[in-house]
Amino acid sequence: MTITLIFLACIMATLIFWLLKQTLNTQPWVSDAEADAVSGMSLNTNPQTIGLTTFLAVATSMFALFASAYTLRMTMPDWSPMDEPVVLWINTGFLILASVSYQWTTSVALKSHAQKIKLGLITSGIFSIFFLIGQFTAWQQLIEKGMYASSNPSIAFFYVLTAMHGLHLLGGLYVWARSVIRVSRDADAESIRLSVELCTVYWHFLLLVWALLFSLMIST
């Protein structure tokens, strides 16, 4: 459980430190003209960003717990390291390309180039779909070799971790599809920019999670 504890310690420490900073020197029982003028927003950003950040914390907690379970389970005698399919390296490349493409789309979204935004979004989506197809191929290769989830816990973890990561990417693709439709319908530039920015953060997050999970699996 060390991985999870470290993650949670970081999150809770950040949150509590920030909240304490807000509360330490405050005396709410006396009048405070400055406080009267406070807008009621704790952070200088939009609620969608806060919502996404909170969701990423939840997803990180889940993946950290899976990683903790993985490291705990691998200490049992029946664990045997699995031979990861080579296609995973190619898939990793696709996910990196999707992330890079999203980053480029964010930069063009700042300049409100609708055609370029559309191009960037579609490219990012295609790379992401290639990644998912690649992951599915890896599953098929394992099944053809007779490596089922019940064969060994390392293989079972591979299926579970890739499935959970893939489900998160599918959820992202739903938002991606809505963004593409928005751009096609010439929605207002501000909402498109926000949508692209949030998708970019999400894709970077998924890339980071995949990099960590993949590293964990190939190193054990």
Add this chain to the structure above:
Amino acid sequence: MAFVAIADRDHEQEHHDPQTFLTKYVWSQDHKVIAIQYGGIAIFVGLIALGLSILMRLQLGFPNTFSVINPESYYQFVTMHGMIMVVYLLTALFLGGFGNYLIPLMCGSRDMVFPFLNMLSVWVYLLSVLILLASFFVPGGTTGAGWTLYPPQAISAGTPGVGMGIILMLVSLAVFIVAFTMGGLNYVTTVLQARCKGMTLMRMPLSVWGIFMATVLGLLAFPALLVSAIMMILDKTILTSFFMPAMISAGEQLSYNDGSPILFQHLFWFFGHPEVYIVALPAFGLVSDVLATHARKNIFGYRMMVWAILAIGGLSFVVWAHHMYVSGMNPYFGFFFATTTLIIAVPTALKVYNWVLTLWQGNIHLRVPMLFAIAFIFTFIHGGLTGIFLGNVVVDLPLSDTYFVVAHFHMVMGVSPVLVVFAAIYHWFPLMSGKMFNETLGKWHFWLTFLGAYSVYLPMHYLGFQGVPRRYFSMGTTDFLPESAQMLNASITVSAIILAAAQSLFFINIFMSLWKGKKAEKNCWGATSLEWLTPDQPPKHGNWGHDLPVVHRWAYDYSVPGQEQDFTPQTVPASEVPVGRDHGVTHESMLEEFQEK
């Protein structure tokens, strides 16, 4: 980009306002309707769990008298009772119910920031409840693995509901977590980003603080339950060995290998212990506001109360293994977790002192909500003290599998939060409905509930000390138990039936008041917080009419010296009425006044 509530966006207002019966009461995106939907579903499923507990008590009090209760069904009742009460009733009611109703109103917002997601949350919650209840009707019935669902027993032959029952339970939990996450994202974001002008974090009522921190805990802890549910479903369905060890069942070697049941316990309690505080923190917040309002006194040590909530939230993640002292884990862990358990008692005790000090010299009005709030202090101290016993390894080992534990967690996590639920419902009922409840009926409900709860759970401590084991369908012949233990069990059962029947008074009161109740005056308790200051009672869609409120003070300006009224609402500027300690009364003059009295 500055956040503009949907209800404030003129061009979207028309689309957001409910137009039909369906959009107003069924597919509603209004946080107040969603809160009532959450509350209604939670109370409905809670009543089922209450019924199951009575069936269990009938067997324990009068063994083998009722043919419908056999060992299998008994364990199914135990399991469903526990899981429903902890997850589907208390978590959903405090966060989905009170969280939804109070956060936007107390923060001065029009609604939650993501209303559509909020609506989805309640419907997905209903789906999780339906999946859970469906497990009663599948072959083999619902799971009887105990609410902790420990493997290997939970998915091994011989345990009731080992077929579809356990699968539906795990799927239902996963769906519930999805629903909770949707709601939780809303609560956190609304508290952080959608408060009205002047509502600083430290001017928020403690109810909002409690619900906010509990939501943070839930968002971080529920994934542990999700992870364990997913892995156990796979162990059950496709024979992975995450948790299932190599074992022989009915003379046959199963295909499982070296899975770790302890791993499941770690994951389960990593969720399970924060879950205690997911239920407790909102209760702490709500009870603080009820106590301050009906004692006509500012909450004692507001800032410390906030810090205590934060400290409890942080520490709640490092105490989980005190539920596992008997699991065979490394004894050094036991020392660590016993220490952290004692440390978390410090901020918790601090809150208790502050509640008592809030009452001290207050102008206490013993109305129904206040009675329930004061009763909570009793039961929480009681349950908290027995928790200190069980937090210590050497005391826990002999008591762990006895009725002492049942008594402890029912006092601290069952009776105490339920008393707060009643306090809060009675307190905010006039706001929610615009009607007053019947005070006399409410007091009958209180006394029967309070005394009933004690007559059920106090004797259980003695049963525990005598060594009466929990989770047993029947005691059989035991040398170490005197006959009086069975008599005590019978008396507990009779008390439990009376206690359960007494709850009908609550429902009669609520329904009669809704139907024929006297119209409630606006702000009938003389409260200071924003929810009582809406232009309409009950508040209409959008809450605040044309203009959002502006806050000028904290939520606890009660009985400020020199003021005609014994409360000053949060929206009154300091130029009209001095804030809290700005009244010019010094410590010395107060001391003199006190000595004169």
